[in-house]
Amino acid sequence: MEPDAGRSMFDTDELVINMGPQHPATHGVLRVVLKLDGEKVVDADVVLGDLHRGVEKLTENRDWTQIVLLTDRLDYVASAAANLAYVETVEKLMSIEVPRRARYVRTILAELQRLASHLVWLGSHAMDIGAITVFLYCLRERELILDLFEEYCGARLTYNSMRIGGLPQDVPSGWLPKVLRYCDVQEEKLVEYETLLTQNRIWLQRTRGIGAITGEAAIAVGLCGPSLRGSGVPRDVRKDEPYAAYDEIPFDIAIGSNGDTYDRYLVRLEEMRQSIGIIRRAVEGLPEGPVMAKVPRLIKPPAGETYHANESPKGEIGFFIASDGRSTSPYRLRVRPPSFCNLQALPQLVRGHLVADVIAIIGTIDIVLGEVDR
Amino acid sequence: MIDLIVLPLIKIVFVLTGVLITVMYLVLLERKVQAWVQARLGPMRVGPHGVLQPIADVVKLFVKEDVTPARAEKWVFTAAPIIVLVPALIAFAVIPFGPEVNLFGRPVPLYITDLNVGLLYIVSVAAIGVYGIILGGWASNSKYPLLGSLRSSAQLISYELAVTLTFVSVILAAGSLSMVEIVEAQRNNGIWFAFVQPVALFIYFVGALAETNRNPFDLPEAESELVAGFHTEYSGMRFALFFLAEYTNMIVVSAVATTLFFGGWLRPFPNVEWLSFLGLVPPWIWFTLKTFALLYLFLWIRATLPRYRYDQLMQLGWKWLIPLAIANIIVTAAVKVVLGS
Amino acid sequence: MTPITPVHYIxxxxxxxxxxxxxVLVRRNVIVILMSIELILNAVNINLIAFSRQLGDPVGQVFAIFIICVAAAEAAVGLGIILAFYRNKETVNIDEMSLMRW
Amino acid sequence: MGEAIAFYTLAALILGFAVLVITARNTVHSVLFLVANFLFVAALYVLLGAQFLAVIQVIVYAGGIVVLYLFVVMLVNLKRPPEAHRDRRRKAGLGLAFSLVILAEVVAIAVFGLVQPAHLAAPKAPLPPEAADNVQQVGWALYTQYLVPFEVASMLLLVAMVGAIVLARREL
Structure with a gap:
């Protein structure tokens, strides 16, 4: 009487349920078709496209500056990261040298954005597992970041905060001390979140060993960003192919060991600490000077194509751009969205786990549907 | 005639109104406590500090459209919320809010009735409530409710065992099944059973959390997994009945815990002479205070803890709580035999 | 109206x-048949308890407890058999349960 | 008088729900009627002064056994009820007639008892067991005189539990 592996002891019908697109835990309009044996997931199928807006196609009819605004709408909880990746790609294509001050401010903005994104991730992840309070705490601190962004560029969600060749404006006076004050607050509050979660027995039971993936498997399936580092692979675009000011600012890469949900949680928390450190050092070392390079009024990159990647909060966000050298808009623009690539690992991660774990795993790979569907 | 019919009727009306109003304000209290914990304000718009919010909620739920899914079992679908609510309400029949008092020159006990099997009565009505949950999920003819209801009923039945076993050790300590006599036994012993039976109290409290589907055991309605569990398809007044039942059950388990472990209506330290000024506070106020202290604990836990997974919950129930409860009974019985001889 | 005697209960x-x-005899759904058996056991219990009161002796109630016990055991095993049968034959019709093995 | 009203009402409800149990088309409805039936039987026990047993009836029957039935009915998700297809070999009418004969016989005996109520109608020990002592009495009898049967019953339950688990397993 050998109970066959992967199936429960009792004979039950296989049940197919649609998790989403209208489901409170799928972070938007993700639809996962789960095949269940009892409560155990036999197979999962991710159905995408409910939020498809044709961003890549739209870019072909916008001029190069307008596209920054479209990149805001990719990962709408981390739009500055996408802004940065896009403008750097165009700069690479046009070989524009960005002023040092602009690179530092970009780093500060990108790291603030990383903190904001990770706060949203931590909050919703914890709420999915049932700890509602953490969500509100996280959003409370994210509010501070949004205030900083608002003061910098006037927007609170879709910042449009970068320009090809630099930044739209220098930081407002008195802004940098506020950033530092925020860093102090955030450092304290991180301890508060950890008090609620890190040593909590229920949290440990819900996350340890859930959705574990080895480093090789993670690379094979194309995981990137913190989800990959959780499996112990020290891959970070900020270190490997430095951009902005990351080559001048020291920081550590957080890596996990087991590659489970808990490790990914720890990795992201450590990243938040590192981000605070990066922001502090960037503010201290902020050089004087202009924030905008000399770029022509009408941006028209030479014919050619290029790919450039950044480390967004979700992982490696890359832009491939082909320019024909004649028109004022790209011939083809293609985004390598980290959420999309990470989502591909979902079926592999959830197989054999229970329905409740699916929620935890969707939370742990940190997706934003705006970026997945584009 | 007055004693047989009129008085009980008046008491029933009083208790039911009281319970329903308490439930309404318990919901507000929950939202407020959650808000305080979570650094926000909670309801503030309806009345000063939102005190009229429950009334607005009730009005909203009354006028909302009551949707029945197209292929639902209509009668069962309608009956399910009632089957859940009624047992929750009739459990109050045996809960003693206070001792006998003199009202208009007539001794009136502050409980509806004192059954000689009072404690078992509570267990039995709780057992009936399970049906509403199973049937509600089944009748909705939808997958999430069905999953939710199967989970929920399995959870309720499992934890009912643990809870009932803790009752046994309390019964051993008190020597009676009557709720009133259990309170009296605590007066006679001069100590709350919370100190005599701390293990039973712990198991009871965990079990009570699970039986009322509260965090961290709120799996049946775990919104992030099963949308809303067994009442996903319910709306309007029928949903309100489920909601009402959940909060009524919270009050019931807190009131039972107060009675069994915290001396019911007795003032703290009932046998310490120099604290007798505490006796100036009417007994039913003590009862209410203790019950609300426990309810506060429920709300606090909800704001703090993540949710268990289903299999972990079952493991906790069967592998830890039930054996612990049985061990507790054995120890209690052994101690009683040793002390008795 | 005559007073209620044990005869009424009988x-x-x-x-x-x-x-x-x-x-039991008419229905073909095994689950309903098992439920009918529960009805029969209840009928017996009513008898036992009526006589227990009549004779002022709790033994009738003790026996009723044993019967409830047996009913619980019967339900558990019976339903287990039904589940096992259903799994193999996809039916709960008693007429198709004529085989001793499958 | 009060007892008579209560008895006749309960009897009517018990029999009515019992009939519904065996006639309902939908098995889930059957189970529901069975619960109602058990609850009224419990009420009848209260009328008979057996409060403990009434509560046990509700806890064990309504709270345990019938929930088990409900689970099985839901697991055995029938597309087509067994009654849907007729089987000519079945002689349901014969069963019905047979049952009615049994009923007539038992009622005849009972009514005969009514006519000659000397030993039955007049209670030998007229006092119903005192309400407050019911639990104690039953417990005392159960744990002294009937201790061995009690233990046997618990063994029976254990065996049934193991048996049910084995039967419900995927592979026999």
């Missing part, structure tokens, strides 16, 4: 018993 119990027997 008649009630007999009627309930008969309904149970009819259920």
């Amino acid at each position: 008649v009630l119990s007999a009627a309930l018993f008969t309904i149970g027997v009819i259920g």
